[in-house]
Amino acid sequence: MRLFSIFGNPVSHSRSPLMHNSVFYHLGYDGAYIRTHLEDGSKLKEVFFAQKLSGANVTVPHKEVAFTLCDEVRGFAKEIGVVNTLINENGKLIGYNTDADGFLYAIQEFQNIQNILILGAGGTAKALAIKFLQEKKKVTILNRSAKRLQYFQQFPMQCFTWEKYQNQSYDLVINTTSAGLSDEALPAPKEMIENILQNTKYVADVIYGKLTPFLQLAKEKNITFKDGADMLLGQGVLANELFVQHTLKREDIQREMEKSFQL
Ligand code: NDP
Secondary structure (H helix, E strand, O other), X not given: OEEEEEEEOOOOOOOHHHHHHHHHHHOOOOEEEEEEEOOOHHHHHHHHHHOOOOEEEEOOOOHHHHHHHOOEEOOHHHHHOOOOEXXXXXXXXXXXXXXXXXXXXXXXXXXXXXXXXXXXXXXXXXXXXXXXXXXXXXXXXXXXXXXXXXXXXXOOOEEEEHHHOOOOOEEEEEEOOOOOOOOOOOOOOHHHHHHHXXXXXXXXXOOOOOOOHHHHHHHHOOOEEEOOHHHHHHHHHHHHHHHOOOOOOHHHHHHHHHHHHOO
C-alpha cells in the first residue's frame, strides 16, 4: 500500500484526505491518505521519509519551506518558490505546485477577468499572481505588512500595504490570506474591504468549507462570489495524477473527488 499525507498547521480542517481516499477507494488504487499536523516546517522532509510516504500535499504555513527542502523542484513551482505537492521519487523529494492551475480551473465561469486584486502576499498569493501575469492580466497585491511584498516588487504589478493602499476598480478580488480560516477576521480593515467590494465584479476566497467574513460581506453586497472548494478540487485532481503516476484518468479522478464533496 502506498501512503500519502497532508502537512499543515492547522490541518484538522483539511478535506484532502477525504478527496484522495475517495479516489483510491473507488478506483481500486492501493493507497491511503492521512493528515499530519506539523508545527516546525523545517522537519517536513525528515517526517515525510520517517512516515515512508510516497507523496504528500503541503498547506499553510509550510509551502515555502517545502520548496527549500526538495531535492528537485519541477515546473511552475520552480518559478515561484512555492511547493504544495511532494513526490517520493526513488528516495528523492520532488516538489510541484498545482495551486495556480487549480485556481484557474475554479474561476473558469468568471468572464472577462483582466484586472485582479490579490489580498495577501504568502505562498498562495505568489502562485496566483505569477500565473495571472503569465496570462497577461493586471495584478495588484495588498498585504497587511511590507516584508512579504518584496518578492512581488520585482514584477510588473502594484504592491500596497494597508497604509499605502489606493482604491481602484477590479474585475476580481481574491482573498489569499488565512484571515477567516480559523477565526472571524477580515483580510483588511472593514472600511477598506467595503470600499474594495464596491468596485469589483467578482470575489473569490481560497478558504473553503465556510462562509468567511470576507465572503459574507460580498454576499451582502450581491456580488458574485465563490469559496475555495473548486480550487481545492482543481489542485487535488492535479496532485492525485502525480501521486498515481498518471495511471488513472483525469476525469475519473475528478468524478470521485467531486463525490467526496457531497459527504
Ligand atoms: P501563507 O502563510 O504563505 O500567507 C499568509 C498570508 O495571509 C500573508 O500574506 C499574511 O500577511 C496574511 N494574513 C494572515 N493572517 C492575516 C490577518 N488576520 N489579516 C490579514 N492578513 C493576514 O499562507 P498560504 O498562502 O499558504 O495560505 C493562505 C490561505 O489559503 C490558507 O487559508 C489556506 O488554507 C488557503 N489555501 C486554500 C487552497 C485551496 O485549495 N482552496 C490552496 C492553497 C491555500 P502578513 O505577510 O502580514 O503576515
